[in-house]
Amino acid sequence: MVQRCLEGEESAQVEFVNLFQQRVFALCLRMLGHRQDAEDVTQDVLVRALRYLKSWDSSRELAPWVLKIAANRCRTALSQRSTRPLPVELSVEPETPISEVEGVAEEVNRGLSGLREDHRACFVLFYQQELSVAEVAEVMDVPAGTVKTWLFRARKELADYLRKRGLGPENEQ
Template structure:
């Protein structure tokens, strides 16, 4: 019943935002900023870039929230906005890198001294973007298979196979000491 109540409250909050209530939009940001930032940080390695992208996302949400026809779909919609913003960022970066013929830096993470949660988060940063993205949406953001499929624009069956592959990849990255079971 609590989950249902939260969904109704969010839907009403989105409707208030669509009507132009500034306080409602501030409340929406307070309730979603951390979730979106965590999602973005899983996709972007630089914290400052992540904050800049989050600001871009909120501007797009502010401009586009009135076009959201069904307010109950706000979570899927806002993650789509975030994903599209991050992907556009990567396309811009890639274009710059290609035009400058720059090498893409390779990150290496040292897992020594991390506890389990930190190891998992560090391990996520070492996964390919599709694996990192599906794990982040499904497990860290608690989206359903169907919602994850909608955000990513792929069929639910593909989400399931990506989840399976991504969990295995994460286990491989973490190794036997990584604390990832299941």
């Protein structure tokens, strides 16, 4: 498929987009916490991936390469966002503890948005993208030991946040 993409075959490029767009969008959504921003960045990521596909090292896995672009673009989008107001979806503080199961995802996302950017990326790549520690390290360009450290810090901070928000074994009893 990559070879056909490089030859400019449109159907192969559509196939490429179909193969990765859900994963990239899910990562961007969890990283950015804003659907419209995630759509924009996803498009940007896929466009860049197609454009620079020839620079992909075929001896490596394709998915981490694409996700690496996504992580970098999310980082760029977040740094640009720091110069303008937060999107509404992230700036709204919940008034009351949530009790419904549907609200858990939203609450976890809020907790994630409060994490340090690299901790959040590490957490999302590991749990949501189901990458191994080695793959996360490759995507984030850091040693595997750093990934483990960031992952456990992210888990700890998120658990503390969720507990504060009324979620947890002692609150469910």
